[in-house]
Amino acid sequence: MSRNVELFARANRSIPGGVNSPVRAFRSVGGTPRFVARAQGPYFWDAEDKRYIDYIGSWGPAILGHAHPEVVRAVQDAAVHGLSYGAPTEAEIEIAEMLIERMPSIEQIRLVSSGTEATMTAIRLARGATGRNKIIKFEGCYHGHADSLLVKAGSGLLTFGNPTSAGVPPEFVAHTIVLDYNDIEGVKAAFATHGKEIACVIVEPIAGNMNLIKPITGFLETLRSECTAHGALLIFDEVMTGFRVGPQGVQGLTGITPDITTLAKVIGGGMPIGAFGGRKDIMQNIAPLGGVYQAGTLSGNPVAVAAGITTLRLLSQPGFYEDLAVRTRKLADGLVAMARAHNIPFSADSVGGMFGVYFSNSVPTTLAEVSASNIDMFKTFFHAMLDEGVYFAPSAYEAGFVSSTHDDNVIQATVDAADRVFAKLAKG
Ligand SMILES: *Cc1c(COP(=O)(O)O)cnc(C)c1O
Secondary structure, three states: OOHHHHHHHHHHHHHHHOOHHHHHHHOOOOOOOOOOEEEEEEEEHHHHHHHOEEEEEHHOOOOOOOOOHHHHHHHHHHHOOOOOOOOOHHHHHHHHHHHHOOOOOOEEEEEEEEEHHHHHHHHHHHHHHHHEEEEEEEEEEOOOOHHOEEOOOOOOOOOOEOOOOOOOHHHHOEEEEEEEOOHHHHHHHHHHHHHHHEEEEOOOOEEEEOOOOOOOOOOOHHHHHHHHHHHHEEEEOOOOOOOOOOOOHHHHHHHOOOOOEEHHHHHHEEEEEEEEEHHHHHHOOEOOOOOOOOOOOOOOHHHHHHHHHHHHHHHHHHHHHHHHHHHHHHHHHHHHHHHHHOOOEEEEEOOEEEEEEEOOOOOOOHHHHHHHOOOHHHHHHHHHHHHEEEEOOOOOOOEEEEEOOOOHHHHHHHHHHHHHHHHHHHOO
């Protein structure tokens, strides 16, 4: 029996499903998860010492590649001075100032320990600041696993959502309106009906949790103008896109300014961290200044903050994002060229260091279009690439991530592997 199979069987005895986060279990592609033994740069090695080119990068954080020596040194240096204090540190001010300087919409910011905590608190803050209860989210956008956000559209237009998780009482999502991503008319209709009751709209301004889906022209603009017109707050969930699509997130790319922004993933450089920030007058509603409560024993953890500061500093090198975007685009274009050569219905897209691959003839703009792609062919592709030593996200509903260590040789090796895999797929 292989070592991965052995470990998975053992993991299943002590951990539900054998994993600590569901997508790691390979349920949507089948087969045995690879247990990671170590990682360096663009690669990780599994329990059988097989090497993979890694295109998930911890689902986004590993933008500098795994175990970047300067980030590792910052973590080691911080750790020897103690792992957590429960009292403020100068480093927390430093990272707050760095994030404020970089993100156009953020005047004040608070650190938490995960993206889920950031979005959960951002919603509470929006409700507290506006004195309203209803929120709008979009189907296919993931904002962490807080109760009121685990919801899908109900039947019929403008109905309130149904929980997507057992254990969430329908009452807990009764205030959540679920709309389709990129549905401009749906947004206008929801505001026309419920405008005075809507506290906020939360959106992935470029979606990465239903594969990569970009906003169509006018979508984010409409969110901004409807929120402003009706006194609702606009929350950009940039947990994935922040410092991933460019140096200032989607708000920097589009010039559209949200009221509140949530961050995590890249800003911790691989350590657990999250943050929410925005206009000062809104942020002043948070305890101890205002009535919206939020706290965290490990918030602003000194080791995580050290990793974050060093990561942000390295990302500020001139040309970093230009190089990353070129590399990522080269991967997407290379995969498309190989698929075309073998007559496989396939498309790919990218923005900054983030990409999507779709077994459909054109790049989708909705969740329904992702669902209509050839998911069975994706599964076959995923496993064949895994055999070739290339690790893509184990689901057709996830984006992929490229790091600054994925150099031309690594990208070319991936495209060459895809050539062999597409040839096999073409034979059926
Ligand atoms: C990953 C993610 C989250 C949740 O972050 P965690 O750190 O996993 O809790 C929230 N929103 C978006 C857009 C994400 O990609």
